[in-house]
């Protein structure tokens with residue numbers, strides 16, 4: 001029989017648990033709730049919440065809501081322009097911005113004010129990601145966003161990065177890649193202030209996940225296809241264990257991946273619900 005273990009550190013992070021909890025409590029007494037953007041990058045969890053009345057709303061559709069209607073801001077946070085628009089429309093905001101993201105937003109704004117037009121705010125993050133849009137919005141778009149060292153080099157060589165640099169990271173980025181970004185700027189002798197803004201829960205997961213992946217014959221990584229944290233952690237598992245497979249649900253599992261004597265590890269992203277990890281683990285344990 002296949003031996004299956006769920007990574008005890010996988011499952012929703014604190015920020016996502018808090019946001020979902022608030023939404024579910026609201027929906028106990030109300031038939032529906034609109035969330036600005038998808039509440040969590042996980043299709044199965046969205047389906048579960050959708051059945052309770054949660055509806056994802058695009059920014060361009062905010063006008064469709066009537067004054068007094070509730071609008072949930074998810075854990076990723078939003079730029080100030082969104083709050084202004086919601087106020088103009090008379091919407092009732094349920095703010096679920098993760099406190100860690102909120103601190104990061106405040107810290108970018110404060111660094112920007114101190115720079116007073118002289119240096120550059122650099123953000124290591126995924127271009128176009130909701131959290132990054134919220135961060136860039138704090139400084140009216142006056143920041144350079146890079147996804148890797150190659151992009152940073154390009155900006156540097158074009159003269160778009162002026163000293164001093166205030167360096168930040170999106171909360172869910174890879175700590176090792178963040179270090180590469182820091183090293184590049186240090187090697188250029190640029191005055192640099194590095195802010196340690198990768199979420200502790202994410203950094204901890206990165207450290208432990210490689211060991212978990214190495215400790216099993218096969219890894220089944222459960223994640224929604226849109227989760228950027230999911231892709232980063234999946235790659236981390238795959239580099240530690242080549243027999244790593246990504247699935248969105250039990251439907252994607254292929255019995256041919258396993259041998260009867262295998263020990264299988266099941267893990268996931270910060271947006272993967274625990275119930276889904278358990279469902280996947282149960283399914284694998286029935287494969288003979």
Ligand code: SF4
Nearest residue numbers: 013015098100171199
């Ligand atoms: S990963 Fe960390 S910062 Fe991001 S929502 Fe979760 S707890 Fe908050």
